[in-house]
Amino acid sequence: MRYITTPIYYVNDVPHLGHAYTTIIGDTIARFYRLQGHETKFLTGTDEHGQKIEQAAKERKFTPKEYTDKISAEFKKLWDELKINYDIYARTTDEKHIAFVQAMFLKMWQKGDIYKDQYEGHYCISCESFFTKSQLINENCCPDCGKITTLLKEESYFFRLSNYQDKILKWYEEKDPILPKNKKNELINFIQNGLKDLSITRTSFDWGIKLPKEINDDKHIIYVWLDALFIYVSSLGSEKEKFWPAHIHLVGKDILRFHAIYWPAFLMSVDLPLPKFIGAHGWWTKEGEKMSKSKGNVIKPKEIADTYGIEAFRYFLLREVPFGNDGDFSENMLINRINAELSNEFGNLLNRIIGMSNKYNDGKISQNGILNLYKNELDEVMQYLKLAIDFLENLQCNRYLEEIFKALNVANLAISKYEPWNLIKENKQEQANALIGLCANILAKASILLSPVLPDSCQKVAKALDFEISKSNYEKLIINNELLDFMASPCEALFPKIEKINLESKQEIKKEEKAKIKIDDFAKLEIKVAKVIDCQNIEGSEKLLKFQLEFDNKEIRQVLSGIAKFYKAKDLIGKQVCVLSNLKKAKIFGHESDGMILSAKSGDKLVLISPEQIVENGSLIS
Numbered sequence: 001m002r003y004i005t006t007p008i009y010y011v012n013d014v015p016h017l018g019h020a021y022t023t024i025i026g027d028t029i030a031r032f033y034r035l036q037g038h039e040t041k042f043l044t045g046t047d048e049h050g051q052k053i054e055q056a057a058k059e060r061k062f063t064p065k066e067y068t069d070k071i072s073a074e075f076k077k078l079w080d081e082l083k084i085n086y087d088i089y090a091r092t093t094d095e096k097h098i099a100f101v102q103a104m105f106l107k108m109w110q111k112g113d114i115y116k117d118q119y120e121g122h123y124c125i126s127c128e129s130f131f132t133k134s135q136l137i138n139e140n141c142c143p144d145c146g147k148i149t150t151l152l153k154e155e156s157y158f159f160r161l162s163n164y165q166d167k168i169l170k171w172y173e174e175k176d177p178i179l180p181k182n183k184k185n186e187l188i189n190f191i192q193n194g195l196k197d198l199s200i201t202r203t204s205f206d207w208g209i210k211l212p213k214e215i216n217d218d219k220h221i222i223y224v225w226l227d228a229l230f231i232y233v234s235s236l237g238s239e240k241e242k243f244w245p246a247h248i249h250l251v252g253k254d255i256l257r258f259h260a261i262y263w264p265a266f267l268m269s270v271d272l273p274l275p276k277f278i279g280a281h282g283w284w285t286k287e288g289e290k291m292s293k294s295k296g297n298v299i300k301p302k303e304i305a306d307t308y309g310i311e312a313f314r315y316f317l318l319r320e321v322p323f324g325n326d327g328d329f330s331e332n333m334l335i336n337r338i339n340a341e342l343s344n345e346f347g348n349l350l351n352r353i354i355g356m357s358n359k360y361n362d363g364k365i366s367q368n369g370i371l372n373l374y375k376n377e378l379d380e381v382m383q384y385l386k387l388a389i390d391f392l393e394n395l396q397c398n399r400y401l402e403e404i405f406k407a408l409n410v411a412n413l414a415i416s417k418y419e420p421w422n423l424i425k426e427n428k429q430e431q432a433n434a435l436i437g438l439c440a441n442i443l444a445k446a447s448i449l450l451s452p453v454l455p456d457s458c459q460k461v462a463k464a465l466d467f468e469i470s471k472s473n474y475e476k477l478i479i480n481n482e483l484l485d486f487m488a489s490p491c492e493a494l495f496p497k498i499e500k501i502n503l504e505s506k507q508e509i510k511k512e513e514k515a516k517i518k519i520d521d522f523a524k525l526e527i528k529v530a531k532v533i534d535c536q537n538i539e540g541s542e543k544l545l546k547f548q549l550e551f552d553n554k555e556i557r558q559v560l561s562g563i564a565k566f567y568k569a570k571d572l573i574g575k576q577v578c579v580l581s582n583l584k585k586a587k588i589f590g591h592e593s594d595g596m597i598l599s600a601k602s603g604d605k606l607v608l609i610s611p612e613q614i615v616e617n618g619s620l621i622s
């Protein structure tokens with residue numbers, strides 16, 4: 001039995017590359033276990049309660065429920081478009097989950113692991129996380145995301161996390177559950193600094209799960225992380241006994257602490273077994289910068305998949321960075337990997353095999369002679385493939401793919417080295433046929449192992465060579481090192497080479513095609529009110545003014561605007577302006593500009609657009 005989970009994603013924003021990365025790793029691992037014949041469940045879903053979601057809904061003038069339904073559906077749609085084979089799509093607003101969380105809270109309470117007290121400290125709404133003053137950075141900012149925290153002073157129920165300190169450390173030592181293994185030390189240090197009891201209820205907003213009625217305290221709602229983590233168990237319903245504990249919880253490094261410290265403590269408190277592994281991957285950046293909506297550099301998975309294909313996208317994400325490391329997204333690297341690896345080493349090998357077998361043998365491919373003539377090559381391939389499996393068991397997807405491609409390279413090199421066309425000329429028919437048999441067997445073995453990453457392409461290989469990607473062939477070809485005969489038939493190129501297509505230029509073309517936009521297109525624009533904190537002329541430019549603008553949470557951004565002919569810099573300080581705030585960052589005249597100030601042009605006149613009354617900085621314009 002294997003149960004694999006992704007985090008359930010917050011619905012405060014639409015899905016981006018980072019979410020797709022975790023989900024694609026999870027999908028790959030789940031497919032790999034299914035291939036091996038394990039009964040497997042793969043969970044993904046959405047995390048829908050908490051202050052952050054309540055705020056996001058309010059800003060967009062939806063009720064929390066309307067808003068969560070909408071964004072949760074967008075995540076689900078994306079996973080369907082990316083052909084993610086999930087078994088459970090879990091939502092924390094499901095009644096079944098709500099009742100389960102309340103039951104678990106009651107169990108902890110009855111056990112004496114929960115007590116009521118007063119909470120005083122700092123809260124980061126973005127991370128939905130509590131901090132003490134000494135943990136904050138830059139005065140009052142969150143040490144994890146850098147955003148400003150809120151000072152909280154409210155009555156709260158607490159979980160006796162401190163009681164579990166030693167038990168968690170013992171679990172790490174005995175079971176070694178953290179992947180990659182080097183992440184364990186950071187957690188041990190954190191725990192050894194002392195675990196404080198955790199505030200697990202809030203009273204200052206409504207959008208969450210109420211306490212169990214047995215506790216009879218209507219003011220409180222349950223802390224969003226306690227609520228969210230229990231989704232992994234609640235979603236199994238009647239299959240809990242069968243699939244729990246999870247085999248792997250996949251998470252980004254940002255939320256390892258919640259999964260490797262809070263979660264095992266909660267589980268121990270309610271007497272449930274602990275997960276086998278928690279795998280924490282690194283972060284994707286774009287040109288070295290954290291992706292964020294306000295920076296306008298968010299990469300949309302669907303756009304990449306539409307431009308380069310779902311499978312090339314999956315391959316790139318898994319191949320490009322070692323599990324646990326951060327990675328930088330580059331379209332050039334993606335194109336290089338498609339051309340050099342997927343097209344040259346993989347797709348092209350299939351074409352060569354089909355071409356040669358049809359030319360010399362009407363498509364028939366036999367295993368005869370392989371063991372006599374090419375045993376060394378076969379042994380080398382099997383070594384790579386066995387190693388690949390070990391790597392994937394440890395979530396090292398990049399090494400997994402690397403080993404499989406080494407195996408494919410053995411086949412490609414054998415063709416160049418033995419030149420079957422010359423063997424035929426020299427009447428060495430048997431050697432030529434055995435060589436084609438060798439290559440077809442290598443390709444079949446590699447395709448079986450590649451199928452969790454490239455399911456559709458590997459199906460095409462299987463169809464073209466007439467074999468099945470199945471558990472029984474996994475056992476025959478990979479575990480027992482057997483060989484097969486094949487019958488080759490024509491097949492379109494798996495990964496045609498691509499010229500550099502630029503995502504941006506593609507989007508430009510799309511834009512031009514549409515004269516009228518839909519309301520959804522308008523919703524892509526984020527226009528906010530901001531206050532001018534500072535405004536200066538730019539030396540050497542008659543047109544440009546350089547603004548420092550204040551948005552919500554006191555976020556300050558620099559924006560350039562070509563209005564120097566119409567306004568004096570110092571007259572604008574203190575005014576509120578309207579800004580297109582999710583525009584891609586640009587450099588203008590050597591100065592960074594992060595947004596666009598809106599103005600209206602009438603003949604030769606130009607006027608800034610301002611709200612009719614003073615509103616909070618960062619207010620959304622819709």
Ligand code: ME8
Pocket residue numbers: 006007008009010011017018019021022047228229250251252253254255282283284285291
């Ligand atoms: O944390 N690079 O949800 P979330 C790589 N609801 N992965 C990234 C990423 C990036 N730039 N950005 C996000 C939550 N991720 C909670 C989880 S689980 C019980 C509750 C991925 O929407 C990564 O997996 O903030 C990260 O852990 C997750 O998205 C956070 O998603």
